[in-house]
Amino acid sequence: MSTASKGLEGVVVAETTISHVDGDEGVLIYGGYFIEDLAENSTFEEVCHLLWYGALPNQSQLDVLKKRLNDGMHVDASVIDVVRRVAKGHPMASLRTAVSALSSTDPDAEDMSPEANDRKAIRLTGQAITLTAAIERIRNGQEPIEPRADLSLAANLMYMMKGEEPHDVAERIIDAALILHAEHGMNASTFAARVTAGTLADMHSAITSAIGALKGPLHGGANEQVMHMLMEIDGPDTAAQWVRDRLAAGEKIMGFGHRVYKTLDPRAPILKALAEKLSGKGGDTRWLQISEQIQTTMREEMDKKGKKVYPNVDFFSASVYYTLGIPLDLFTNLFACARMSGWTAHVMEQLKDNRLIRPNSNYIGPKDLTVKPIAQRG
């Protein structure tokens, strides 16, 4: 029996054509394209096409997909009712419950064919956006807003949340954030989806597992933690001292380091550039300034120790979302909206050549006990 570390570091569980994460070189590729190129020159809808079908769409393919995604945003009233009943919990718990509930309204729920899974991937990607906006409105005592056929997924997300269309820069930034978070290899939530799909459970089961895994603060919950940190700091002037005090106390600074990237997370500078663009558009510059000061101080302090620590994707996404008026505890839901495309792509890839994912554990307890009558137990 072979043994592995309990985190499965470096253990290859699948061959994939969906994405490539090179943690040593700081490279992220979706289906052949560098993430920088996609973030600059494509849209989230085009990236969905790339992840699901292995190629960027031409115009007519994109038109078809956009129509299907827009139709897919519809959420049945029974599932909105479910959201109302669970809305007092964490928004990621609400999304987990609502996505699970969607199977009861999906005509393809128990159909395991590739065609049915393609339809469910599209619906779930649209519905996650509608549900995220509905969860936000319902918990604030507002009525959900229906999606609009003339808007992109990114614009619909903001429109259904706020009741008004985002400005161009805001839409572009949300769209880029969706692209940057769409896919990232065999991360914990994607792996949870593949473990679930490996039993030949249906798409909704696999995606519900993924949402549950993303909710954790060691995964999707991290950017919420970054924002809590930024808010603890009085301002840019005191950020350097705040970081030094924390490091001196042996504490961790949120938003730095990554399980896979041993160098710069390639998504971080893209998000930083978007944060700068947002500042130029009249957005609050406070969070960007604090973030930059933290980054500079971290570099200086690590240099003294001869170490390198780099900001990750969460470090800049936190302040970007916050500046756009998205509440802290909804950040992970936005991540889920983006990653829905990658999760569903992985489920479909898993099912193309499936094998039950069933590792082993090593039992280290006793083996020779006998059940005594209860009156004789100590």
Next chain:
Amino acid sequence: MSTASKGLEGVVVAETTISHVDGDEGVLIYGGYFIEDLAENSTFEEVCHLLWYGALPNQSQLDVLKKRLNDGMHVDASVIDVVRRVAKGHPMASLRTAVSALSSTDPDAEDMSPEANDRKAIRLTGQAITLTAAIERIRNGQEPIEPRADLSLAANLMYMMKGEEPHDVAERIIDAALILHAEHGMNASTFAARVTAGTLADMHSAITSAIGALKGPLHGGANEQVMHMLMEIDGPDTAAQWVRDRLAAGEKIMGFGHRVYKTLDPRAPILKALAEKLSGKGGDTRWLQISEQIQTTMREEMDKKGKKVYPNVDFFSASVYYTLGIPLDLFTNLFACARMSGWTAHVMEQLKDNRLIRPNSNYIGPKDLTVKPIAQRG
């Protein structure tokens, strides 16, 4: 980078004191005790104590746990409302959604302390039983029934489903079936729970992942498939020929073989004995006779090929459940009710010394594409 098979066969992902599955010897041990001993000489409530606290309870410990489990069976009306809204789907999908929804009513939902997780483990184990019965009644247009404080979990399951207490043999058989299905090492659903818990996501997220994974026909869904097979066969007289015809056509016979057991699944003979007991109590003997005929024919046919194939736990549980009047598509929910004890034990064990479970994938696609303007794409 190390490589592993995509099913993670033989890869050890954790050390555990919860259970030991020896697939070569056909041995199953929970916390030091052989499964045969536990099935004969303990109750499901005692086994819950063993899995959660590492020891069988004495009488006062058992009294405390039984009270806590019984109190834990309460399900808030808001979650029953959720069940009503999704009840037209598969009962396992309903359970997945309802258990996810329970977090919105759980006072400890986001509390990650061991004490809170202990309370959630107890509640979830009780609530899974209440919900399984409620799902069955609601989809049949009946009102759910409240649990009774004077009944065991096994008896409450049958009572809340049927509206009347089970006879002694039926209660004993359900109780034994709960014991036999309570725990089984690093199976796919337990692993899904641990992958989810590894991100420090909450207990409800981890358990919702597990339910989704159990739903698959390669895992918990298998006993439903066995019953479908038994119902296709006209009777005991034609069973042998039916098996030979299927084997000749290269088809698989459901309920034989197991990913881990290379010899007899030790749970199978225990369930067979219970099936025999049930026949003696005036239960329908038809399914047992067909099952025995299939087992005999399989042995004869495999002997001819010099092979050994053994019936697994699903082979006999199917007909036992069916004879007790439990509908086919509710079998996996019963499995989930039992396994809730093992899943929650594993989540708590994972969190004692947690590490994010994040394997790798091997990218085999192109790496050098550049995004062309959409008008130039083929």
